[in-house]
Every structure is written in C-alpha cells, then in structure tokens.
Amino acid sequence: MSSAWGEKIRISIFGESHGPAIGVVLDGLPAGEALDFDAITLQMGRRAPGRDLSSTPRKESDLPQILSGVLNGMTTGAPLCAVIENTNTKSGDYDNLKSVPRPGHADYTAFLRYGGWNDVRGGGHFSGRLTAPLVFAGAVCRQILQRKGVLIGAHVASVGCQKDTAFDPAYIPESLLFRLSSVYFPVINPEAEAKMRETIESARLAQNSVGGVVECAAIGLSAGIGDPMFGGIESVLSSILFGIPACKGVEFGAGFGAAELLGSENNDAFAYDGDQVKTETNHAGGILGGISTGMPIVFRAAFKPTPSISLEQDSVDLTVKTDAKLKVHGRHDPCIVPRAVPVVEAAAAVALLDILERSQTGNREP
Numbered sequence: 135m136s137s138a139w140g141e142k143i144r145i146s147i148f149g150e151s152h153g154p155a156i157g158v159v160l161d162g163l164p165a166g167e168a169l170d171f172d173a174i175t176l177q178m179g180r181r182a183p184g185r186d187l188s189s190t191p192r193k194e195s196d197l198p199q200i201l202s203g204v205l206n207g208m209t210t211g212a213p214l215c216a217v218i219e220n221t222n223t224k225s226g227d228y229d230n231l232k233s234v235p236r237p238g239h240a241d242y243t244a245f246l247r248y249g250g251w252n253d254v255r256g257g258g259h260f261s262g263r264l265t266a267p268l269v270f271a272g273a274v275c276r277q278i279l280q281r282k283g284v285l286i287g288a289h290v291a292s293v294g295c296q297k298d299t300a301f302d303p304a305y306i307p308e309s310l311l312f313r314l315s316s317v318y319f320p321v322i323n324p325e326a327e328a329k330m331r332e333t334i335e336s337a338r339l340a341q342n343s344v345g346g347v348v349e350c351a352a353i354g355l356s357a358g359i360g361d362p363m364f365g366g367i368e369s370v371l372s373s374i375l376f377g378i379p380a381c382k383g384v385e386f387g388a389g390f391g392a393a394e395l396l397g398s399e400n401n402d403a404f405a406y407d408g409d410q411v412k413t414e415t416n417h418a419g420g421i422l423g424g425i426s427t428g429m430p431i432v433f434r435a436a437f438k439p440t441p442s443i444s445l446e447q448d449s450v451d452l453t454v455k456t457d458a459k460l461k462v463h464g465r466h467d468p469c470i471v472p473r474a475v476p477v478v479e480a481a482a483a484v485a486l487l488d489i490l491e492r493s494q495t496g497n498r499e500p
Contacts, residue, residue, distance in 0.1 A: 137259070139374055142491035145271050145484060149220075150253045151261035157217035158267035160203070160274060162491065165211030167278050169204060177273040180318055180476040181266060188319070188334045188472055195221070198270045214274065218266050233453040234460050238441030245452060262379045262470060265477040272480020275487040282490065286482050287311030288350035288475050289320045291434060293330040294337075298349075299323040303387065303416035303432045306351050315479060319472045338468035341444035345380075346471035348478045349434045352486055355420070357411070357428030359493045366424015367431065370489055374481045375435050380470055383436035387419025402429075431486075435478050442466040 138146040142162050149156030175197070182196040196218055203214030231254045235241030240260040244252040252258055276286060285308055291298050299322040314320040321327045330346075337344040360367040372384045392400050395417070402413035413429055420431040442462045449460040467473065 139377060140484070140488050143275065143484060143488040145268070147264055147267045149217075149264065149267070150255065150258045151220070151263040152253070152255035152258075153220060155217045155219045156264060156267055157198075157215065158271050160214040160216075160271050162488075163203070163209050163211070163214060163274070164278070165209055167209040167281075169207055169209065169274060170277060171207070173277060174198070174270065174273040176316065177269055177276070177476050177480065178266065181269045181473050183467075183473070186318055186472070188331060188467070188469055195219075196266050198267075216267065216270050218270070220263070231462075233451050234449050234458050235452065236441050236460065236462060237447050237449055238438070242452075250452075257379075260379060262467075262473075265378060265474075265480075268378070268484070269476050269480045272476075272483040276479070276483040279483055279487055279490075283354040284352060284486060284490075285311045285354055286350065286352045286479050286486070287314040287320075288348050288479050288482075289314050289322055290326075290330060290471055290475060291347040291349035293346040293469055293471055294333045294344045296326065296329045296333050298326040298330075301349060301351050301430070301432055303351075303419065303430060304414060306353050306430045306432075308353070311351065311353065315476075320475055334469040337439075343440035343443050343467070344469050345437050345439040346469065347434050347436050348471060348475050349432070350478050350482055352420075352431040352482060355426045355428070355431060355486065355490075357426055360421070360425040360489055361492070362424045365492070367421045367426060367489060368424060368433075371433065371482060371485045374485045375433075375478065378435070378474065378477055378481060380437045380440070380474070381435050382438050384433060386421060386431075386433045388417040389419075389434065392417060402427075431482075435474075437471055437474050440467050440470055 137148065138144065144161040146159045178196045178198065198216040198218050201215040201217060203210055203212045231241055235245060239257065241254055244260060287310065289298055291300065319327055333344055368386050375381055375384050388395065388400060400417050402415045402418055404411055404413060410428065416429045416432065418427060419433060420427050420429040444462060447460050449458050451458040
C-alpha cells in the first residue's frame with residue numbers, strides 16, 4: 135500500500151479510522167528547527183471532527199503524541215514520528231459494508247485490490263480520518279516555511295453553488311493568509327459563510343451531502359524555484375493533493391478558465407518593480423514551466439460530496455453476487471469542505487518545503 139510521499143521531505147502515514155491510532159513519520163527535516171506546539175494544536179483543531187454542525191458528530195481530541203525526532207522543542211534531524219489515538223469509534227455501524235459497498239466510496243475497489251481483507255470500519259485506511267496525520271506534518275513544515283518567508287492560507291471558495299470572493303491572484307496580503315489559516319470556516323467575504331452553512335444544513339436535513347472547492351495561496355516563494363516537466367511545482371503539489379480523500383480536481387491560476395482566453399488575455403506581461411520582475415496579472419498562478427515566477431502560487435482543489443449518506447442507495451452484495459439496497463449507518467460529514475481547508479494548506483506546506491529542499495542554490499536573478 136502506497137502511503138508514503140516525498141523526495142527530500144518524506145512522509146509516511148499509517149493506521150485506520152477505527153484502529154487504535156493513526157500517525158505519520160516525517161523524515162528529512164532539518165535539525166535545530168523550533169516547533170511551536172500551540173500552533174500545531176491550532177491546526178489540528180481546525181480539522182478535528184465534532185466541533186461544528188457542518189461536520190461529523192464523532193468527537194476526537196486529535197492531540198498528537200510525538201515519539202521521536204524532537205528534543206526540548208527542537209527537531210533533532212531524526213525521523214519525526216507522531217501518533218494520534220482513535221478514542222471515539224463505533225465499528226458496528228459498518229458491519230453491513232463488508233459485503234455491500236457504498237456507492238462513491240472506495241469499499242468496492244479496496245475489496246478488489248486487497249482480496250476482501252481491507253478494513254471497512256470507518257473507511258479504514260481510505261478514510262478522511264487519515265488526513266489528521268497529514269495536518270500534523272503540514273503544521274510542522276508550515277513553521278519552517280514561515281521562517282523562510284513563505285506563508286500559506288486557504289479559504290472555502292464554494293459549497294455547492296454558493297461562492298466566496300476569490301483571491302486577487304496578483305496581490306495577496308500576509309494579514310489575509312494569517313486570518314484564513316487560523317479559523318474553522320475561513321472565507322474572504324464574511325457574508326458568504328451564512329449562505330454556505332445554509333446549503334450544508336439543507337443537505338444534512340435531507341440525509342444527503344454536498345461538495346465544494348478550496349482555494350489556496352502561498353506567498354513569499356522566490357522566483358526560480360522548481361523543475362520542469364514531472365518535477366514541476368504543479369506536478370509535485372498535485373501528487374500530494376490527490377492523496378487527500380475526496381479530492382477530484384486541481385487547477386492552478388486561471389486553470390480551466392484559461393482555455394476560454396486568447397493568448398493576449400492569458401499571458402501575464404512582465405514589468406520591473408524596482409529590481410524585481412513582476413506581473414500585473416497572474417493567470418499562471420505563479421508558475422511557468424513548473425518553476426516559480428515570484429508571484430503568489432494560487433490553486434484550487436475540488437472535493438466531491440461525502441459518499442456516506444443516510445438515503446437508501448442502490449448497490450450490490452459481493453457475497454451472494456446480487457443487486458442490493460444499502461442504508462449507511464454511522465456518523466458522517468454533510469460537507470467535508472470546511473475541514474478540508476487545513477488539509478489542503480498542510481499538503482501545500484509539505485510539498486513546498488520538499489520543493490525548496492530539492493531546489494539547487496545559485497539561481498540567477500535577472
């Protein structure tokens with residue numbers, strides 16, 4: 135099972151949703167980096183379940199226990215291992231899923247891939263629960279990035295048809311990213327939150343679910359970082375973002391919207407700002423040829439509706455090989471998008487630190 139990622143900064147995530155614990159091993163971190171555990175706790179709390187009506191009622195403290203790699207609050211250079219206990223599980227809710235897979239979920243494909251030995255309780259290793267260790271890893275990497283002048287923040291760009299104000303891709307202030315990355319339901323336009331919450335509550339009352347989009351930005355990344363083709367910033371970011379359960383689409387800058395533009399509209403004209411080259415627009419999302427331009431890195435990740443819904447659905451019984459009806463039990467999010475925001479930020483932090491560590495020194499400044 136491939137649950138490891140990274141080249142210079144490597145993470146390996148382990149555990150199952152209803153196992154004793156979940157966790158992560160984070161390798162390749164520089165030694166002597168101070169860790170702010172209050173900042174880590176803040177990020178873990180933003181993703182933790184059971185703290186808002188828009189999320190699952192399952193309650194978990196999600197307090198990581200560090201087993202190695204940190205001494206007196208400083209990284210030692212050894213692999214950093216952290217575990218998070220699962221303390222509130224109801225495994226019996228998933229007994230009927232052993233033979234009848236949930237539509238839209240990995241139950242069926244996991245059954246095929248692992249010969250029926252996969253853990254279906256709470257989704258097992260395919261559960262969004264496994265994003266908690268990723269948020270921990272991202273919270274660590276985020277602090278190292280901040281000391282390098284790189285800041286990351288994201289917001290709920292949309293829930294269903296309700297949309298927030300988008301980032302101005304050419305100018306994103308530090309204060310905005312700090313605000314967004316410190317709250318549970320981050321939006322740029324405060325009026326958008328109420329409408330989004332109404333949409334989520336409507337889906338919940340209908341025993342259904344709703345998806346949405348997270349828009350993320352990173353500022354402070356110097357121009358000339360990254361590699362072409364398969365080692366490009368888009369490639370590296372996408373590879374970790376698609377490891378987030380329920381992520382079904384990623385676009386950078388103007389994204390698919392660029393397909394509707396002329397070259398003269400899509401191109402970001404260069405100009406000097408003092409001794410730095412900048413662009414007035416940022417349709418490229420801060421990346422050209424896989425390499426940073428020095429403008430904000432801007433991307434969006436689309437998340438499908440939670441597949442575990444209470445409405446009766448059509449499925450199959452894999453044991454007797456007949457069609458079947460399925461009623462999903464258990465506690466599930468009517469919308470995962472607000473809790474996905476810190477996960478997307480965390481994935482971006484791990485990826486950007488890995489990209490920085492990969493990049494060679496001596497980039498030429500024009």
